[in-house]
Amino acid sequence: HLTTPGQRGCVAGQGELKKVAFDPLFSINHTFAMCRANINRLLRRTWCTTKRPDRLVAHLDLYVNFHNRRLLPGK
Numbered sequence: 001h002l003t004t005p006g007q008r009g010c011v012a013g014q015g016e017l018k019k020v021a022f023d024p025l026f027s028i029n030h031t032f033a034m035c036r037a038n039i040n041r042l043l044r045r046t047w048c049t050t051k052r053p054d055r056l057v058a059h060l061d062l063y064v065n066f067h068n069r070r071l072l073p074g075k
Contacts, residue, residue: 034071039063
């Protein structure tokens with residue numbers, strides 16, 4: 001596989017703003033951040049946990065369906 005280092009963010013408080021025009025890791029990082037934010041089980045500072053892996057998979061399936069139908073442009 002091909003590895004690509006991410007670029008440093010701007011120091012002025014703009015966490016998403018990069019100094020370079022194109023960051024190849026931005027899309028996947030942004031998708032994972034949205035996934036964590038929209039699925040409460042995946043939030044970093046929460047007591048929400050999943051006891052059964054099959055229910056986590058079902059929740060992920062619901063979110064993927066919502067993401068693909070509602071959030072992606074041009075769909």
